[in-house]
Amino acid sequence: MTENTTGTNGSTGSSSPYGGLYTEGVAIADHKAPDGPIESKWTRRKFEAALVNPANRRKMSVIIVGTGLAGGAAAATLGEAGYHVKSFCFQDSPRRAHSIAAQGGINAAKNYKEDGDSVQRLFYDTVKGGDYRSRETNVYRLAEVSANIIDQCVAQGVPFAREYGGLLDNRSFGGVQVSRTFYARGQTGQQLLIGAYQALERQVAAKTVEQFTRHEMLEVIVDGEGAERRARGIIVRDLVTGEIETHLADAVVLASGGYGNVFFLSTNAMGSNVTASWRAHRKGAYMANPCYTQIHPTCIPVSGEHQSKLTLMSESLRNDGRIWVPKNREDCDKDPREIKEEDRDYYLERIYPAFGNLVPRDIASRQAKNVCDEGRGVGPVVGDFRRGVYLDFADAIERLGRDAVEAKYGNLFDMYARITGEDPYAVPMRIYPAVHYVMGGLWVDYDLQSSIQGLFVTGEANFSDHGANRLGASALMQGLADGYFVLPNTIRDYLAKVPKSDLTQDSPAVVEARQAVAERTERFLSINGERSVDSFHRELGNIMWEYCGMERSEEGLLKAIDLIRGLRDEFWRNVRVLGSADTLNQSLEKAGRVADFLELGELMCIDALHRRESCGGHFRAESQTEDGEALRHDDEFAYVAAWEFTPPSGEQEGVGAGMGTPVLHKEDLVYEFIELKQRSYK
Amino acid sequence: MNLTLKIWRQTGPNDKGGLVTYQVSDISPDMSFLEMLDVLNEELNAKGDEPIAFDSDCREGICGMCGLMISGHAHGPERTTTCQLHMRSFKDGETITVEPWRAEAFPIVRDLVVDRGAFDRIIQSGGYISANTGAAPDAHAAPVPKPNADRAFMAAECIGCGACVAACPNASGMLFMGAKITHLGELPQGQPERDARVVSMVNQHDHEGFGGCTNIGACSQACPKGIPQDVISQLNKDLRTALKHGH
Numbered sequence: 065m066t067e068n069t070t071g072t073n074g075s076t077g078s079s080s081p082y083g084g085l086y087t088e089g090v091a092i093a094d095h096k097a098p099d100g101p102i103e104s105k106w107t108r109r110k111f112e113a114a115l116v117n118p119a120n121r122r123k124m125s126v127i128i129v130g131t132g133l134a135g136g137a138a139a140a141t142l143g144e145a146g147y148h149v150k151s152f153c154f155q156d157s158p159r160r161a162h163s164i165a166a167q168g169g170i171n172a173a174k175n176y177k178e179d180g181d182s183v184q185r186l187f188y189d190t191v192k193g194g195d196y197r198s199r200e201t202n203v204y205r206l207a208e209v210s211a212n213i214i215d216q217c218v219a220q221g222v223p224f225a226r227e228y229g230g231l232l233d234n235r236s237f238g239g240v241q242v243s244r245t246f247y248a249r250g251q252t253g254q255q256l257l258i259g260a261y262q263a264l265e266r267q268v269a270a271k272t273v274e275q276f277t278r279h280e281m282l283e284v285i286v287d288g289e290g291a292e293r294r295a296r297g298i299i300v301r302d303l304v305t306g307e308i309e310t311h312l313a314d315a316v317v318l319a320s321g322g323y324g325n326v327f328f329l330s331t332n333a334m335g336s337n338v339t340a341s342w343r344a345h346r347k348g349a350y351m352a353n354p355c356y357t358q359i360h361p362t363c364i365p366v367s368g369e370h371q372s373k374l375t376l377m378s379e380s381l382r383n384d385g386r387i388w389v390p391k392n393r394e395d396c397d398k399d400p401r402e403i404k405e406e407d408r409d410y411y412l413e414r415i416y417p418a419f420g421n422l423v424p425r426d427i428a429s430r431q432a433k434n435v436c437d438e439g440r441g442v443g444p445v446v447g448d449f450r451r452g453v454y455l456d457f458a459d460a461i462e463r464l465g466r467d468a469v470e471a472k473y474g475n476l477f478d479m480y481a482r483i484t485g486e487d488p489y490a491v492p493m494r495i496y497p498a499v500h501y502v503m504g505g506l507w508v509d510y511d512l513q514s515s516i517q518g519l520f521v522t523g524e525a526n527f528s529d530h531g532a533n534r535l536g537a538s539a540l541m542q543g544l545a546d547g548y549f550v551l552p553n554t555i556r557d558y559l560a561k562v563p564k565s566d567l568t569q570d571s572p573a574v575v576e577a578r579q580a581v582a583e584r585t586e587r588f589l590s591i592n593g594e595r596s597v598d599s600f601h602r603e604l605g606n607i608m609w610e611y612c613g614m615e616r617s618e619e620g621l622l623k624a625i626d627l628i629r630g631l632r633d634e635f636w637r638n639v640r641v642l643g644s645a646d647t648l649n650q651s652l653e654k655a656g657r658v659a660d661f662l663e664l665g666e667l668m669c670i671d672a673l674h675r676r677e678s679c680g681g682h683f684r685a686e687s688q689t690e691d692g693e694a695l696r697h698d699d700e701f702a703y704v705a706a707w708e709f710t711p712p713s714g715e716q717e718g719v720g721a722g723m724g725t726p727v728l729h730k731e732d733l734v735y736e737f738i739e740l741k742q743r744s745y746k
Numbered sequence: 747m748n749l750t751l752k753i754w755r756q757t758g759p760n761d762k763g764g765l766v767t768y769q770v771s772d773i774s775p776d777m778s779f780l781e782m783l784d785v786l787n788e789e790l791n792a793k794g795d796e797p798i799a800f801d802s803d804c805r806e807g808i809c810g811m812c813g814l815m816i817s818g819h820a821h822g823p824e825r826t827t828t829c830q831l832h833m834r835s836f837k838d839g840e841t842i843t844v845e846p847w848r849a850e851a852f853p854i855v856r857d858l859v860v861d862r863g864a865f866d867r868i869i870q871s872g873g874y875i876s877a878n879t880g881a882a883p884d885a886h887a888a889p890v891p892k893p894n895a896d897r898a899f900m901a902a903e904c905i906g907c908g909a910c911v912a913a914c915p916n917a918s919g920m921l922f923m924g925a926k927i928t929h930l931g932e933l934p935q936g937q938p939e940r941d942a943r944v945v946s947m948v949n950q951h952d953h954e955g956f957g958g959c960t961n962i963g964a965c966s967q968a969c970p971k972g973i974p975q976d977v978i979s980q981l982n983k984d985l986r987t988a989l990k991h992g993h
Binding site for chain 1: 810832866879
């Protein structure tokens with residue numbers, strides 16, 4: 065099954081790879097990170113970035129879309145600095161943003177345990193964890209500011225776990241050998257978000273921040289030509305009144321989160337969506353590495369066709385639980401306690417004797433899918449398969465006693481029991497992988513500015529720090545690093561230099577953007593077809609999961625692209641959205657989001673198709689070692705794939721839908737400070 | 747399972763609204779309550795009836811966005827969020843009434859959706875520690891005794907869902923407010939603004955139209971995070987202290 069990649073795969077040199085699915089454009093690079101030693105780049109950039117006179121700040125306005133860690137922190141910080149900030153979220157309060165659901169913790173290179181941690185080591189671990197597909201300069205800065213985040217959060221009153229002496233507690237997380245993870249029980253995301261939220265609300269009271277809840281961004285306003293093409297505002301829909309509003313500003317920040325819901329089922333919140341990012345992409349912001357998604361192995365399986373979302377359980381469960389499926393398909397519907405030891409396949413222990421049940425997330429996930437695809441999954445049949453494997457604590461309970469297991473995992477067992485109605489102390493748990501996070505996102509430079517001037521992207525919405533796989537406890541770190549410390553320092557350079565705009569509500573660029581939103585909204589309501597928005601979303605999710613999930617192949621991806629195109633075509637002919645545009649209309653909201661997912665899904669498949677290597681969380685069937693392990697190709701693929709949108713040439717023009725042939729721009733990843741290595745877990 | 751649902755429908759703030767009866771059949775006991783409503787909405791959409799509007803987001807019991815009065819109980823018969831309530835908590839053939847949170851301070855937007863902006867405004871009035879970005883000392887500069895840190899954490903578990911208000915016969919927001927007062931008041935960082943915070947938040951709470959605490963304890967019973975009623979005692983104590991200090 066191995067293959068030597070000799071450049072015949074269409075990814076290099078060809079003018080119309082894969083039958084014209086994409087074309088290749090000029091290479092790009094980040095020009096903002098200063099020269100010099102990596103330790104001094106950020107200090108230098110902060111010094112070189114222009115300042116804005118405090119008296120002028122209130123005359124400068126910044127729009128921030130999203131109120132999670134990245135958006136909420138940035139809005140609060142820019143408000144404190146005295147800028148005029150407009151903060152938008154689609155939820156009923158900024159405190160609902162999905163950062164709130166993060167459980168595990170937040171990394172910081174504090175070295176409070178004196179166990180050898182340092183900025184350098186966090187930097188190294190993060191680049192290695194990302195399988196050498198992230199940008200060194202950005203990751204170093206992330207590690208560098210990580211310690212400040214903890215100080216800031218403690219000052220705000222975030223109740224981190226503490227030891228009896230009153231100092232902060234740390235734990236080791238995600239297989240890392242130092243204890244650098246700060247946590248607040250299983251609710252770290254909630255506590256950090258409430259900290260940022262309170263800082264934000266303080267600025268709302270101080271009138272530096274205007275807060276718009278239940279407002280959804282549906283278009284970005286871009287004005288000017290060539291070197292003067294700049295983001296100047298956004299079009300939003302007031303989700304309560306339906307009014308289409310125009311908001312102009314000197315800069316726009318997207319902190320709108322990840323797009324894991326393209327898979328329909330994920331651990332994301334119901335409302336998490338790609339629309340803000342995708343609308344910006346359609347206006348010229350490059351989308352980088354869209355196929356990089358993280359799939360988490362220990363989620364509660366789907367219980368039936370009604371399933372609306374998936375719930376993650378901490379993967380610490382794999383420390384003591386043993387994963388298995390029946391050896392024989394006939395046993396799959398039996399009570400697991402009645403399946404004899406010799407009829408069980410502890411497949412991770414069998415395939416990976418050294419690491420066993422503690423293999424990395426992507427391997428545990430992929431092998432679970434493999435055994436289910438073989439027909440050896442357990443639990444309810446959903447679609448064609450039983451999609452679940454056992455995570456069995458019987459041995460652990462016998463070895464450690466029930467009390468010890470309860471002390472360690474009690475809250476997780478309770479959560480499992482609540483959702484499934486089964487008692488995990490008596491019957492083995494069932495688990496299955498689920499989409500959890502996306503490393504891909506809008507391309508940004510060192511300043512977190514996208515390929516549209518004046519449009520900045522922070523947090524999960526950008527691509528920059530996690531490469532092809534994200535380490536545990538790093539998402540919260542990145543969101544807050546971007547929001548509190550990076551963006552406020554880089555955006556001022558832009559704000560100090562941006563020429564004043566004479567754009568008004570009546571300028572052509574603004575009217576055009578507003579009309580496009582109104583027309584699109586009317587279009588959804590006028591199709592009046594047979595199928596619900598959810599049914600399209602679910603079908604798209606199945607395609608993505610099957611062909612663009614943990615294991616990808618050329619054949620599968622080509623098929624997926626065909627299926628998605630067909631589905632998108634049907635969507636615009638046959639979706640049924642009832643009600644009107646001038647009230648709260650949740651079906652209408654979903655229609656806009658799913659329409660954008662239907663385009664993103666195709667781009668993800670094209671990106672996955674062109675990346676003919678296994679790396680990070682992604683296994684490419686055509687790129688494996690002789691014993692079936694992931695094989696990376698640094699000679700060919702050590703670059704960021706930044707995709708440029710091209711408009712369609714067809715009937716769907718005018719409603720902001722449809723897509724032409726995307727253009728690939730490569731940003732070469734240069735490793736000056738870290739040596740590239742292949743990983744092995746056998 | 748087959749169920750009869752009586753669900754509050756209201757097209758907007760100016761509509762009078764009323765309960766509408768729906769039948770659902772073949773409901774799996776493994777569905778969450780909101781997934782059962784998803785199924786009903788799919789059926790309504792197929793029939794050409796507008797789906798029922800209700801709020802939910804994380805569906806993991808942590809964001810606080812969901813919240814329904816289910817047969818008279820905030821978040822239903824179990825002590826959890828609506829999204830974490832499953833149909834196995836109901837009996838086949840049961841009639842279930844579904845209404846929005848009812849409180850003057852939470853006006854109805856549509857159907858089961860209410861406006862909880864009053865909670866944001868209470869936080870704006872003082873539910874924070876003033877610490878500008880970049881101004882923080884080292885995180886270990888101020889140790890926090892573990893009992894205080896644990897109590898702060900317990901109070902900080904509040905998800906701002908509003909079940910306490912919905913459950914209270916007087917629509918009081920004092921459990922919500924007391925949780926924030928207790929969270930910040932237990933920490934050394936929260937001391938400088940402690941007096942001003944409680945006075946300002948209580949003023950805003952009353953201004954929003956929430957009622958006073960009547961010591962019934964329904965709030966704490968309904969709270970999916972189990973915030974205990976003693977945070978209200980803490981609130982009252984802090985208020986008395988602040989007034990004594992001349993606030």
